[in-house]
Amino acid sequence: MNNTCKEYEEILMDIYYGEAEMSIEVEEHLKNCEGCMQFCCELQEMGETLSQPQDIPIDYGIIRNVMETAEGVEAKKSNIRELALFILLACGLLGGIAGLVMLGYAKPILYLQGILHMGLPLTLPLILWRRKRKEGYNV
Numbered sequence: 001m002n003n004t005c006k007e008y009e010e011i012l013m014d015i016y017y018g019e020a021e022m023s024i025e026v027e028e029h030l031k032n033c034e035g036c037m038q039f040c041c042e043l044q045e046m047g048e049t050l051s052q053p054q055d056i057p058i059d060y061g062i063i064r065n066v067m068e069t070a071e072g073v074e075a076k077k078s079n080i081r082e083l084a085l086f087i088l089l090a091c092g093l094l095g096g097i098a099g100l101v102m103l104g105y106a107k108p109i110l111y112l113q114g115i116l117h118m119g120l121p122l123t124l125p126l127i128l129w130r131r132k133r134k135e136g137y138n139v
């Protein structure tokens, strides 16, 4: 059997990648054919070049940008969730109040609102005092 050089090159590649074993026929051809011997040398050189460890410079700027983008996306998602929750709560509260008004409880609701508006600011000193005690502010 006499293969062409092209076929020997394919066999040599298979041998190089461990998919075939060196046969006597191939060895004989290598001894007699300069082109295939050259191809074999080039394969080995290429393998040595590829197997050498290469220092790939790490661009920390790119990594930082990616991290910042990811954090920004996460923060945006969180903001959208909070906005949706706020809209849901506001609609529920307004709907509940509108429902009570429709049922004829408008007057007590207005009184309650007035009391809350007048009364809650009076508790502000109490809130500040409790906060100061809890967090140890020196106001």
Ligand SMILES: [Zn+2]
Pocket (backbone or CB within 6 Å): 004, 005, 008, 029, 033, 034, 035, 036, 037
């Ligand atoms: Zn050859």
